[in-house]
Structures are given as C-alpha cells and as structure tokens.
Amino acid sequence: MRPVRHVRPAVSLKKESKEVDQRMRSRLRWLMLIVVIVMVVLSARVLMLKTTDRSGYLAASIDQRTRVNTLRASRGVIFDRNGQELALSVPTNTLWADPRVIVDPPATARAVAGMLGMGPEDEAALLERLSRNTQKFAYVARELPKEAAQAVLGLGLTGIYSYIEPARVVESGAAEALIGRTDPDGLGTSGLELQYDKVLTGTDGTQMRQVDNKGRSIAGEGSVTKQPVPGDDLVLSIDKTIQYQMDAAVVARVERLSAKGGTAIAMDSRTGEILAMSNVKRRADGTVAVAQGNFAAVEAYEPGSVAKVFSISAAVNEGLVDPSTTLRVPGIVRIDNFPIRDAWPHGPIDMSVRAILSESSNIGTMMVAEKMEFTKLHDYLSAFGFGRHTGLEYPGESRGILKSVKKTYGTERSTVAYGYGFASTALQMVSAINVVANGGTFVEPRLVTATIDRSGRRETKEPSKTRPVLSASTAATMTDIMRDVVCTGTGELAKVKGMEIAGKTGTGYKVQGNGTYATDAGGRRYFASFVGFFPAQAPRVTMLVSIDEPSSSSIDRFGGTAAAPVFAQLVPTIMNELGIEPTGTDAGCQGRTATLGH
Amino acid sequence: MALAFRLASVLPERDSTGLTLVPRRVRRLPLPVAMVAVVVVCMFTVVSLTTHMAGQQLRIDRLNSDIIRARNNFDKLRAERARFQSPQYLTEKAKAMGMVPGTQTKMVEVPVDVAVLVASGVGKVDSDVADSKESPLDQFGRMKQSGGATP
Structure with a gap:
C-alpha cells in the first residue's frame, strides 16, 4: 500500500511560509541590531584607543619593545x-x-x-647589590x-x-x-x-x-x-723622556739624602712651555715615589737665598748698584734685637755686589736692598710673580704668600730681601728666575700647546702672555753674576762640561711647629734649592730643583750640594732631547776667579 | 529576405537535435577579484622589500660591530705601542740586557774634516727619510681625518 502523502493545501502553505519569513526577518533584524551595537561599541573603543588613550599605550608599546x-x-x-x-x-x-x-x-x-679575588667587604657589598631584586x-x-x-x-x-x-x-x-x-x-x-x-x-x-x-x-x-x-x-708641552729622567733623578736623590721629598721643573726660557714637572714624596712606609699631586704648583715655601737674585736685580735695574759696587759687610747685624748673620762667620769685609750674590751673603743682600724703598722692592717681587697666580690656571694652584707693604713689619722688611718673610711655589720660583733668562721679560708658564679636534685639525693655543720686569742690560748683568755662582761660588756642583750655566743656590730654614726655625731639640730642617738656566748667553731652558728636608746631619743639606748635582745630571739629557748644541768642551769658566778667598 | 537574414543573425541557430548554440562567454576578471589580486601583489612586494631591507640592516649592524671591534683593537694596540715606546719600558729592557745608564757626559769636539769624511762615507740618505717632515701628531691628525672618529 502506498503511503499517504499529506499535502497541505496551497493556501496554508503560503501563509506558513510567510510567517516563517517574517520570523526569520525579525531574527535577522535583531541579529543585525546586535551586530551593529557591537560594531559601534568596538568602533568607539578603537576611536578612544586611537585618540584619548593613544599616548599612554604608544608609550607603553615603545617601552616594551625598544631598548x-x-x-x-x-x-x-x-x-x-x-x-x-x-x-x-x-x-x-x-x-x-x-x-x-x-x-x-x-x-x-x-x-x-x-x-x-675580592675581599670579604667587597663580596658583602656585591651581595647587597645582587639582592635588590626590584632593580x-x-x-x-x-x-x-x-x-x-x-x-x-x-x-x-x-x-x-x-x-x-x-x-x-x-x-x-x-x-x-x-x-x-x-x-x-x-x-x-x-x-x-x-x-x-x-x-x-x-x-x-x-x-x-x-x-x-x-x-x-x-x-x-x-x-x-x-x-x-x-x-x-x-x-x-711636556717631553716624556725628560719627564721620566727628571722623575728618576729626583727619586734617586731624595732616597740618597733621606729627604722628605723633592721637586723639579724644566721650562722653555722663551715660550714658558713646561718641559717636565716632577713631584716626589716619601710615603708613610718610607718608600720614595712620584707623588700623585702636583705639589710644585700647590705647596709654597720660603725660598731662601734664591730670592737674593730678585733683590739685587731690582737694585741694579734701579741703577742703585752695579756688579762692582762695593759694600762693607759686617759679620752680624741686629734688627729689632734679632741677629742676622751670613752662612759663614766673618768680620766686616768689603764685598762687591757680584761677590754678595755669588757667595750668597744675607747681610750684603740686605744692605743692597735697603738702598731702595721697601715699596719699590715689594713692587719688584710682585712683578716677578710672587703673591699672584702664574697664569697657568692649574687646578688648586697656590699664589704663595707675599704680604702687602702695610702688613710687613720690622725684621720682615729686611729678611724679605734674602728670601724669608714670603713664600712661593716651585712654579712661581722657576718663572721668576726665568725673567733673567728671558732678557728681563716675565712669560707665563704653559702646559697645553694645542688641541686636535675630531676632524684631525690641530689648533695651536695662543702664546703665553708676557710682561716686562727688568731691562735687557740688567738681565745680562745678572746672568753674568749668576755665572760666577756656578763657576766659583756656591753652585759649583751644577757645572756641566760642555755647557755654560748660570744659576743660584738656596738653602732655606723651614718653619717648625713651634713657630720658630729651630726644632724642639734645637736642630734645623732645610729646604735646599738650585735654580738656573742654560746656555747662559742665549738661554733655552730654565730649571729648578728643590730637595725638601735632606738629612740635617749630612753635608749634602745645602742647595749647592743637595740640589745642584741633580741639575747637572739633567742638563745633558735635556740638551740631547732638545738638540741644544754644547757651548764648548768645558764649563766655560775660564777667566772667572773666586770672589772671596773662603 | 533581409528580414530572413536578420532574423537568421539574431535568432540562434537551431539544429535538428534541439540544442541551442550559446554564444561563447568572454572570460572577464571581475573588478573585486582584480583589486584583491593587486593588493596581494603589493603586499608581497612590500614583504620582499622589507625582507631585503632587513637583510641590508643586518649587514650594516655587522659592519658597525666590526668597526667598533676594530676601533677597540686600535686603542688597545696604541696603548701597547705607547708602552713599548715609553722610557720606562726601554730602561727596563736595557737593564735586562745588561746595560747601565751613563753617569758622565763628555763633550768632544769633532774636527770638520773628520765630520766630512764620515758623512761622505755613510752615503746618500734615503729621500723618504730625509724629506719626511711629518710629525707623529700630524700623522695622527691625518688618520683621524680619513678614518673619522665616529663608530
């Protein structure tokens, strides 16, 4: 039997499909509405992210992915x-x-x-750093x-x-x-x-x-x-070889003399360029080594007899004396009951100005200086560079001590003439002596001569500033006298065969903790210096060597015995490095006789 | 007749089987497809360009690293050269070879005829050596200029 097929009437089919259609359409509309709402919300959110919230998210994004x-x-x-x-x-x-x-x-x-190889303290500090787990x-x-x-x-x-x-x-x-x-x-x-x-x-x-x-x-x-x-x-301006040799020579000398320290400076006489600057100290453990600090520009000391060059230069420049001017120099002078003596005992003797400097007479120098007003002497000392910065502008550079005229009293007005009562750094001292070497003109020392920029272009610095202090003839006169210091005077150990040298020795007493120049035990502590230049007739290099507190019981505690030999040792090195020709085969002292018989 | 022809041209041919000959369709790319194709091609082009650029950037990064390494090596070698040229090193080496520093200097005057004899005996000095006036600082400046100082 064939199944019965129920066929709906055409009219009801049509009505049903219409209803289905309507329901579908309604659902679609609702769906569309929901979709539209969602799209609007999303769009609004995107708009917000792109506008108001943009900067924050952008920054976070960049921070997250860039380093x-x-x-x-x-x-x-x-x-x-x-x-x-x-x-x-x-x-x-x-x-x-x-x-x-x-x-x-x-x-x-x-x-x-x-x-x-860290120690326990370093390891503990490292552990502390590694434990900061938020960093x-x-x-x-x-x-x-x-x-x-x-x-x-x-x-x-x-x-x-x-x-x-x-x-x-x-x-x-x-x-x-x-x-x-x-x-x-x-x-x-x-x-x-x-x-x-x-x-x-x-x-x-x-x-x-x-x-x-x-x-x-x-x-x-x-x-x-x-x-x-x-x-x-x-x-x-430093020459590495001269610097090395200078360091070695000063270290060796300080060790040999059981000294506290030493300083040496070599400078180009014409340009003021510093060729080498050595600072040596004895450490707490007794070893001697190159110091970490540039004491030559920072530590000031009373220069002692080296300062006689400036007093006598001033008097010669003022026309008050010349090298042959003779003075009757007593063996002792009292100023305000303070006795002033020369380094060697003597009675009243006639001394020329030349002899006063070459034999380093304190009293003779004082007498020469007294021929001018103290203000004039003070002006000259200031012109030589004392009491002011040299112009090097080195960090921590000292200006030394040069009291004003008004604040210099009594014996100080006399002792300043031969190097007591004012203080200078080694840098000031070598720059001052260089005035004589440079024909009477002060030239500011300098260390930096040029810079090289990133493109390889070398830019030379401007030359050092200069100022006149002495006349050229005064400088020549003083050079000649200072030749006597080396040839026949207190600086004979600075002689170098083959080079004419002019210079001056200095042996200063150091002020002690008790405010005097004598220790509690009655002894002395010395500051021994030699400063000079060469070749004497046409100077190329001015150099200073100082030894701080050489053994006070040693014969080598004076400027002429402690410092002058180091000067002599360094001259051939400098001649070789700078190509300075010898002036002869000997020290060029023929014809120069001792000014005094002692 | 004309109508028949026209009609004949308009109306599809009929054959005895009842099949109708349909005019051949011309294949035409529709516009959206074409646009998509263009976009895809552009995207591939961009991707390949970006890849090529990334490859170039990798090469540049490698070169930069090589340059930095070479500069570091240069600095190390220069420090080593400075050490070998230093007076302290030369002194140590000289001492190790048994040399001692001289303690005295003696200036000896050389007669002019002896000096002339020695100069003539030595022979002609190489012009590269004799004419070389460039100081180490000038050489350094030239190197800085040509090599640049930036990594």
Whole structure:
C-alpha cells in the first residue's frame, strides 16, 4: 500500500511560509541590531584607543619593545710635545647583573668574588647589590681586563653580563701628577683632566633597538639615533723622556739624602712651555715615589737665598748698584734685637755686589736692598710673580704668600730681601728666575700647546702672555753674576762640561711647629734649592730643583750640594732631547776667579 | 529576405537535435577579484622589500660591530705601542740586557774634516727619510681625518 502523502493545501502553505519569513526577518533584524551595537561599541573603543588613550599605550608599546643603549664617546688623548701618548682610554670589560633574574644571590656573589679575588667587604657589598631584586641593573665590577671578565662569564652564572667600557690609562705613570685622574665614568677629577674636562669629554650617542618579549634584539631592526662625538685631544708641552729622567733623578736623590721629598721643573726660557714637572714624596712606609699631586704648583715655601737674585736685580735695574759696587759687610747685624748673620762667620769685609750674590751673603743682600724703598722692592717681587697666580690656571694652584707693604713689619722688611718673610711655589720660583733668562721679560708658564679636534685639525693655543720686569742690560748683568755662582761660588756642583750655566743656590730654614726655625731639640730642617738656566748667553731652558728636608746631619743639606748635582745630571739629557748644541768642551769658566778667598 | 537574414543573425541557430548554440562567454576578471589580486601583489612586494631591507640592516649592524671591534683593537694596540715606546719600558729592557745608564757626559769636539769624511762615507740618505717632515701628531691628525672618529 502506498503511503499517504499529506499535502497541505496551497493556501496554508503560503501563509506558513510567510510567517516563517517574517520570523526569520525579525531574527535577522535583531541579529543585525546586535551586530551593529557591537560594531559601534568596538568602533568607539578603537576611536578612544586611537585618540584619548593613544599616548599612554604608544608609550607603553615603545617601552616594551625598544631598548636605548648609550654609545660612550671616546675621551680625548693627551699627547706629549713629540706626539707620544701620555694618557689615553683603553677598552675594558665591565661586568653587570640583572638582580631580577638571579636566583641565588649569595652563591652568585661568592662565585664572582672568588673568581675576581675580592675581599670579604667587597663580596658583602656585591651581595647587597645582587639582592635588590626590584632593580634591573647593578654593577658587579668595572674596568676589568678581558681575561678576568671572560673567566667570570665562563662560570655561566644567570644574570651576569658584560659590556665594553673605556678606562683611562696614564702611560708609564709619566706626568701622572700633572695629568690628574678621571672617575670610572670618565670625568676628570683632578689636574689637567679636570682643567680641560670639557675639551676632552665627548658627547655620548644613543642607539635604539627593537627587542622581543624575551629581551633579545630583533635582528636588522637596530638604528643609531645619535652618533657619539669624541672629545678633542690635548697636546702638552711636556717631553716624556725628560719627564721620566727628571722623575728618576729626583727619586734617586731624595732616597740618597733621606729627604722628605723633592721637586723639579724644566721650562722653555722663551715660550714658558713646561718641559717636565716632577713631584716626589716619601710615603708613610718610607718608600720614595712620584707623588700623585702636583705639589710644585700647590705647596709654597720660603725660598731662601734664591730670592737674593730678585733683590739685587731690582737694585741694579734701579741703577742703585752695579756688579762692582762695593759694600762693607759686617759679620752680624741686629734688627729689632734679632741677629742676622751670613752662612759663614766673618768680620766686616768689603764685598762687591757680584761677590754678595755669588757667595750668597744675607747681610750684603740686605744692605743692597735697603738702598731702595721697601715699596719699590715689594713692587719688584710682585712683578716677578710672587703673591699672584702664574697664569697657568692649574687646578688648586697656590699664589704663595707675599704680604702687602702695610702688613710687613720690622725684621720682615729686611729678611724679605734674602728670601724669608714670603713664600712661593716651585712654579712661581722657576718663572721668576726665568725673567733673567728671558732678557728681563716675565712669560707665563704653559702646559697645553694645542688641541686636535675630531676632524684631525690641530689648533695651536695662543702664546703665553708676557710682561716686562727688568731691562735687557740688567738681565745680562745678572746672568753674568749668576755665572760666577756656578763657576766659583756656591753652585759649583751644577757645572756641566760642555755647557755654560748660570744659576743660584738656596738653602732655606723651614718653619717648625713651634713657630720658630729651630726644632724642639734645637736642630734645623732645610729646604735646599738650585735654580738656573742654560746656555747662559742665549738661554733655552730654565730649571729648578728643590730637595725638601735632606738629612740635617749630612753635608749634602745645602742647595749647592743637595740640589745642584741633580741639575747637572739633567742638563745633558735635556740638551740631547732638545738638540741644544754644547757651548764648548768645558764649563766655560775660564777667566772667572773666586770672589772671596773662603 | 533581409528580414530572413536578420532574423537568421539574431535568432540562434537551431539544429535538428534541439540544442541551442550559446554564444561563447568572454572570460572577464571581475573588478573585486582584480583589486584583491593587486593588493596581494603589493603586499608581497612590500614583504620582499622589507625582507631585503632587513637583510641590508643586518649587514650594516655587522659592519658597525666590526668597526667598533676594530676601533677597540686600535686603542688597545696604541696603548701597547705607547708602552713599548715609553722610557720606562726601554730602561727596563736595557737593564735586562745588561746595560747601565751613563753617569758622565763628555763633550768632544769633532774636527770638520773628520765630520766630512764620515758623512761622505755613510752615503746618500734615503729621500723618504730625509724629506719626511711629518710629525707623529700630524700623522695622527691625518688618520683621524680619513678614518673619522665616529663608530
């Protein structure tokens, strides 16, 4: 039997399908409405994200995927006058840590400290830094040699990384006191590094790189946003070889004389360029070494007999005396009941001005100086550079002590003439004597002669400022007298065969803690100096050597015996380095006779 | 007749089988498809360009790293050279070889004829050496100028 097929009537089919249609349409409309609402909400949200909330999300996005590296700019090199490096930056390795990822800070600190040979305090400080787990950067050790850094990295410790960082090196310690130091971030903290910090320091650059969610760089996405600009280089007037020889000679002398320290300065007589400046100290442990500080520009002392050059120069320049002027010089003079004696006992004797200087008579010098008003002498001392800065502008440079006329009383007005009652630095002293060497003109000392910029262009500094102090004929007269000091006077140990030298010795007493020139035990402490220039007839170099507190029981405690031999030792080195021709085969003292018989 | 022809041209041909010859459809790319194709081609072009640029950037990054490494090496070598040239190093080496510093200096006058004899015996000095007037500082300046100082 065939199934019955129910066939709806056509009319009801049509009505039903219409209802279905309507229901479908209604549902579609509702669906459309919901979709539209959702789209509107989404669109509004997108609009908000793109407008009002944009900056915050953009910043967060950039922060999340970019890292900014600082590209350290190279610090300028410091050269000597011959283009040899004195100070330069060398790449070293710096270890750093990300404390957030370090699982076991004590073990990590112990491993690193053991590898680097750190002491207990350093290890404890390292552990403290590694334990700050909210920070993402902590130094482990800075400026390490490559091998040490690689040894630590080879341990495979989590969270320990390294990067290249420049470290400042002063080659061979030459002129270290002059050049000064930098801090670990490469900024000058003393000496020339500080004085010329702006010149030497470059401008760091930046490099932005894209990183993934694990902090790894996305290859090819790095871009340098700002190139680093390197610092300019400095060219000094220092000669590295002369500096080395000077350091060695002063160290040896201080050791030999059991002295407290020593200073030496060599200067170009015409330009004021400092060829070498040596500072030597005896340390607390008794060893003698080149000092870290530039005491030659900082420490002031009473110059003693060297100052007689200035008093007598002033009198000669004023026309009050000439070398042959003779004075009756007593063996002792009292001023305000204060006895003033010469270094050797004598009765009243006739002494020429030449003899007064070459034999270093305190009383004779005082008598010469008394021929002019004290204000005039004071003016000359100021013109020679005492009581004022030299113009070198070295950080911490002292202006010494030269009291005003009004504040100089009693015996001081007399003792100033032969070097007591005012104080000068070694730098001031050599610059003052250089007036005689330079034909009567004071020239400011200088250390920096040129700079080299990033494009390799060398810019020479302006010449030093000068000022007239003495006439040329006075300078020539004083040179001739100072030749006698070396040939027949107190400075005979400064003689050098093959070079004519003019100079002056100085042996000053040092003021003690009790305010007198005598120790509590009644002894003395000395400051022995020799300052001179060569070749005498056409000076090229002026040099000062000072020995601080040579052994007071030694015969070598005087300027002529402690300091003059060092001068003589250095002259041939300087002649060789600067190509100064000998003036003959001997010291050129023929025809010069001793001015006094003692 | 004309009508018949026209009609003949308008009306489809009928053959005896009842099949109708349908005019061949001209294949034409619809506009949306064409636009999509253009967009896809552009996207591929952009992707390949970006890939090429990334490759170039990788090469530049490698070159930059090489330059930085070379500069670091230069600085290290320069420091080493300065050490070898330093008077302190030369003194130590001289001492190790058994030399001692001289304690005295003697100036000896050389007769003119002896000086002339020695100069003539030495022979002609190489012009590169004799004419070389460039100081180490000038050489350094030239190097800085040509190499640049920026990484």
